[in-house]
Amino acid sequence: MQQPDPLTMIGEARTAAAERLVTPWWYHPILGLLLAGHLVAFSFGDTLVRSVATLLFLAGIALLVQTYRRLTGVWISGFEAGRASRWAYAMGALVGVLMVASLVIVWTTSLAWPTWVMAAVVGVAVVVLGRRFDVALRAQLRAGA
Numbered sequence: 001m002q003q004p005d006p007l008t009m010i011g012e013a014r015t016a017a018a019e020r021l022v023t024p025w026w027y028h029p030i031l032g033l034l035l036a037g038h039l040v041a042f043s044f045g046d047t048l049v050r051s052v053a054t055l056l057f058l059a060g061i062a063l064l065v066q067t068y069r070r071l072t073g074v075w076i077s078g079f080e081a082g083r084a085s086r087w088a089y090a091m092g093a094l095v096g097v098l099m100v101a102s103l104v105i106v107w108t109t110s111l112a113w114p115t116w117v118m119a120a121v122v123g124v125a126v127v128v129l130g131r132r133f134d135v136a137l138r139a140q141l142r143a144g145a
Contacts, residue, residue, distance in 0.1 A: 021072055021074065021076070021137060022138075023131075023134050024068075027064065027068060027130070028126055029123075030060070030064060031126050031130060032125075032126035032127050034060045034061065035057075035095055035122050035126055036120065036122045036123040036126075037053070037056075037119075038054070038057040039099050039102055039115070039118060039122055040115060040119050041053030042054075042099065042102075042103070043106045078091075079092075081137050081140070083140055084137040087132045087133035087136055088133055091129040091130065091133070094121075094122070094125050095125075095126070098121060098122055101114075102114065102118045
């Protein structure tokens, strides 16, 4: 009886992991809503509102991670995913820039609409960039990179 090739076994394990890492359709929209809501609350709220919003945001993130892990059996941090991480870093940078821009606009003007527009951009960007991250991560796992 012939022994299985270890490299073949590793390749099959990578392919199986890539197939398990299919993010539910609702994951990125919920993450986008959490981030957009946090941006709005942080821009318009006082210290108490910001504190509560941050706690709710962190609880929502923890629940998303826990649910994802339960559904797929694994969790890979977006910031520790090799080349696919560029999408997570792009998302983080965009959210950070829009959060700061919203705060500056609210603190220096009486305009509210830019914050709502930025929150919408955050929500949509999280869905788009999150899905690109998923595709890149699965391709990376399949390729063994």
